[in-house]
Amino acid sequence: MSGLIGKKIGMTSIYDENGKNIPCTVIQAGPCVVTQVRTEETDGYAALQLGFDDKSDKNASKAAQGHFKKAGTAVKRKVAEFKGFDEEYKLGDSITVEMFTEGEFVDVSGTSKGKGFQGVVKRHGFGGVGQQTHGQHNRLRAPGSIGAASYPARVFKGMRMAGQMGSEKVKVENLRVLKVVADKNLLVVKGCVPGHKNSYVIVQK
Structure with a gap:
């Protein structure tokens, strides 16, 4: 072009x-x-x-x-x-x-x-974990769970998590x-x- x-x-x-x-x-x-x-x-x-x-x-x-x-x-x-x-x-x-x-x-x-x-x-538009009720005072911007426990016992590639944003x-x-x-x-x-x-x-x- x-x-x-x-x-x-x-x-x-x-x-x-x-x-x-x-x-x-x-x-x-x-x-x-x-x-x-x-x-x-x-x-x-x-x-x-x-x-x-x-x-x-x-x-x-x-x-x-x-x-x-x-x-x-x-x-x-x-x-x-x-x-x-x-x-x-x-x-x-x-x-x-x-x-x-x-x-x-x-x-x-x-x-x-x-x-x-x-x-x-x-970075990804997550909504946070739960509301401000039931004692959740510090979960509003947390990612929450990133996978299961003993299976698969790892985090899948490409999982949306915190990191460097922009400059691409x-x-x-x-x-x-x-x-x-x-x-x-x-x-x-x-x-x-x-x-x-x-x-x-x-x-x-």
Whole structure:
């Protein structure tokens, strides 16, 4: 799937022609530079490696500096590969947000917000054990039983328990493109997108 690397700017809302308020997310999509062209002959598959968001040379290794120098561009913070581009692109070409059109649907993937170590009520929506009556003063957010006794004498894999929550790769599919602001490289999509403000996201057609 062809696409671009972007940065989540934040959320806002706009009104449609019927006066309905629509929540939406603003993404700075591109411009992305072609930093490597994968071909069937040399790599076994066809794809484009795109780079986004400049960073200084002092924060990059010599190998990374040489890699981006071949494309004639500055060192990039985020690099990703995309397949399925209709047009032919060469090393150093720039791809902008204009590849998207208003009304089409895109998939956006990113890393969700990390929420640390959480209990079963917040992490899995458990209801707790019992009520506040009959002496149960400290059971409201407890997980309760996690299995039987002598058989099977173990806890099954995948048991929903407390643990680290968030900070996972999440893809939200079929978000409608509401606006394309080409002069500012902005893409406005309907609904929410994973990640915190200024986090990197992958937008695919």
